[in-house]
Amino acid sequence: MKSSRRRNYLFFAVFASGLTTLAVELTASRLLGNIFGTSNLVWASIIGLILIYLTAGYFLGGRLADKRPYPKTLFTVMLWGGFLVGVVPFSNPSGDPEADRFTDSLVGPMIAELDANGRFRVIERERLLNSVRRIALMTHERSHGFKYVLTSGQLELSVSNPDMGEARELVPIDYDGDRFETSFSARYVQDALAAMKAKEVAIELVDELTAAVIRPADDPDQLAVVAPMRL
DSSP: OHHHHHHHHHHHHHHHHHHHHHHHHHHHHHHHHHHHOOOHHHHHHHHHHHHHHHHHHHHHHHHHHHHOOOHHHHHHHHHHHHHHHHHGGGOOTTOOHHHHHHHHTTSTTHHHHHHHHOEEEEEEHHHHHHHHHHHHTTSOTTTOEEEEEEETTEEEEEEEETTTEEEEEEEEOOOOSOOEEEEEEHHHHHHHHHTOOOSEEEEEEOOTTSOEEEEETTOTTOOEEEOOOOO
């Protein structure tokens, strides 16, 4: 009876570890998608790394199991693995300040930075929403990414899709600063604009790697944060 119970625990552990591995693979694509997109190259990199880590885990785990063939060892390794996976989104082992800035852009403190230093532009919401909707028709079916370019006197939305061609939308805007270029997911921008009812919206930007804050011009308490992405 005791042996049967241990075997059931082992079967459940194997099932849970396989399910978790698949979940990590899928969530990794979501974590990287806002920056690198979800192209075939990104997916190939994720799948290739997962396979490499699985191979290394089977090899090292097999050697450890030969030396310490106890359930406690297996469950301890699994618990540590789960903990380390959980801290991945908050880690920056390279020490790259740009990576820290992207992580910070996903949480509240970046709002204050945008208020103090951001590019604050008021745009007619319905006009911008319609432009983004038209651009979205030409975006890649996975990333939905488009370029957002501020130049003197206008906002340019553009997309280049090898399968469908190119598209460009020009929106007049009161801007006379330096050229500013970044990229967003058309799906997320559409959702943010559609959820607002104001006639005009304010878009606040700091740089290419920091998330944009979209607010109704007449309601500063409502806001949407849209992370940038790389095309």
